[in-house]
Amino acid sequence: MKLRRDIIKPPRLYFEDESEERHSNWLELLFDLIFVAAVSLLASNLNSNYSFTTFLQSIPLFFAIWWGWLGHTIYLSRFGVDDFMHRFYTMAQMIVVAIMAINTKDALGATGPEFAISYAILRFMLVAEYLRAGRIVPEARALTHHYSIGFGIAAGLWGVSAFTPAPWRFLLWGMAIVVDLLTPLTAGKIHQQFPLHPTHLPERFGLLTIILIGEAVVGIVFLIGTLGLTLETGITGLMGFIVAFSIWWGYFEEARGAEARVEEKGEEIGRYQLWLYAHFPLLLGIVATAMGVKHVISHGLGSVLSSSEVWLLCGSLALALTALSFIFLSSFNWHECVSRVLLYFRIPYYILIILVICTGFLGSILPGSLILGLLTLICVVKVILSLREPPEELMCDIY
Template sequence: MTNFLQPPRLRIGEDSEEERHATWLELFYDLVFVVAVSQLAHNLAGDISLSGWFGFVVLFIPIWWSWIGTTLYANRFDSDDTVRRLLVGLHMLTAAAMAINIHHGLGESSPGFAVSYALGRAVLVVEYIRAGIHIPTARPLTTRYATGFAIAASFWLISAFIPVPWRFVLWGLGIIIDFATPLASRKFQIGLLPHASHLPERFGLFTMIVLGEAIIAVVNGVSEQKWDVLTVTSAVFGLIIAFSLWWVYFDNLGGTPIQQARTHGRVGLVNLWLYTHLPLVIGIAAAGVGVEQILLSKPTLVLSDPQRWLICGSVALCLLAIGILHKFGVIRYCKIRSKYRFAGAGVLLLIAIFGKGLLPVFVIALVAVVSSVQVVQDLYQSRPTTRLVDPEI
């Protein structure tokens, strides 16, 4: 372990071109968010109405943004000194406190959730101040980040002492400032771009966390039901959905936006990559709950409207997000794949609208077919003969 007072190290220039992977500390930190995402999924499973979905999204955003904040800091300022380890430990404590307060996060536990999030942002502010002190070239960026995140944290902290509904108004203002801070600092990001191999891996790991919830949903759904042909068939279709989403995301993943930003100054691509992951991971996590709801339903009874909308809408949201990433070249640039993602999302919404009266196994089968078509399309385009004809694929 390095000296206690060793400052953080800035990864720019040649360091940015080196292959870099997640550290053991980062992987350990991710474990807290496995629990948090599981708690969020549990909340949604208990109420899949429109209000339940809204509450799920409201609580998911600060959980995700908390993870994003520490991940982007570690991406730029790499150190494994004692101070950094202790600060990450504090981050883990605040994230664990958020997970504890998720169960009634919009009710009696909302003050605790707000304080936990605010303290997590305060730790991040301390880290950026520390980085700015030791690295003068990064100070314009770290100062703006520390200021914006401190203001947002103040809103969240004050909200804990304000009654509902004004408490949630302050939450909204706080998260808007949090989201706007990187956008308002674009001109200072160009010389301090994220690491081209490390950040895609970190985003992929969080995506893997929410995909894991889909697998857990299949296991939970089957284990709580009496095994029969319809239940097992539905479980297989649920795994196909999860496998298809994994395929179309990870088979196209890369550091393209960071390379484009470094070469052409297109910082907007990095931000688009960042913010489009929010609907993607929300959709994946909700899709896992949707699969579980289908497996827990009566296989011979018509699937309810909320359950049908949950599974179809969630997977549609995933395909829509991936389609946007394709369209703007944030992941593998491909007009055809983008059109297939958008078309798949549209078909799923049609199933949600006109699928009333279908049995659970038929609904999940249709969603699995739409998802697997995306994989088939990618495989078809990946043929050597196709690549020679159209360089855009």
């Protein structure tokens, strides 16, 4: 009996090639959903206790989850092949992510060691992929060697932290996150020699973003289903939908965050990095805003939220909108037209962001539903402003 030829394929490099389209496959979409489950479990902490303390505690955990997803996604964008070995290896990673997700909810407490060891295993599996790619693709060995060392050290710190008592465990987590961040940032010109695929990675980011926005909408639907559809829940739920739609519009229509992007060399590499890393505050803001909207719905139309809850809701939305602005600016040639774009497009946009933040001052005066109404109105104005056709003299090159 002959085995199929596609059981094992060697890793290969994907360079910028307009003739070769790459799209996310079904396994990558399934992989996304496992990570979204981890995000949902982490967000349940914020749903139970909507406070700045819980929000700040969630940031390093959210970053670890996002960074784990990003590591696998970037590897596939450069070296991925869809063979049976990759599929089984990805399924194994999904099992590890599922274990990590289960331990996410109390990762700062009782399940911290389990979260750390599962995350360490996930990162070591990524290191193994880079080692294999470096062995089979010798021209990329400098890149894979650099990533293997950096990510391996960070994974080792996560592993050691599993056997370290708190609060020293969290110190090791912070060190591991710093090492993880510095690894790609210190790669210099090495990673520029092997650019990421111009269509695959933006599509992957777009899919993760729309899944999280969809999770926000589903959460509102389930909450209204639990409380019962009334005039109160219907009005606040509608406002939550409009806020979610405005973020969707801002990302896919206005900022065009999921469109093809070329990883330019030289100074313009900053645009690509701005686009990539701006997704972290964007996704964090989406999740925190969604929990805030649910908090308003559960309290009813006339209930006044605490000042800190209102500030967190306004700050979360402002964070998402600011990240969207960075993604928008990353699409333009900074040397030629960023000042013109700022003057025509962004100044009104930043005024709206300031208004979102200033809405927090009304938290002790207005009920939560009216606060959400004001934020919804600002989001509607933002969408309307995005419909403007720029004057011809302001047009400039974008991706």
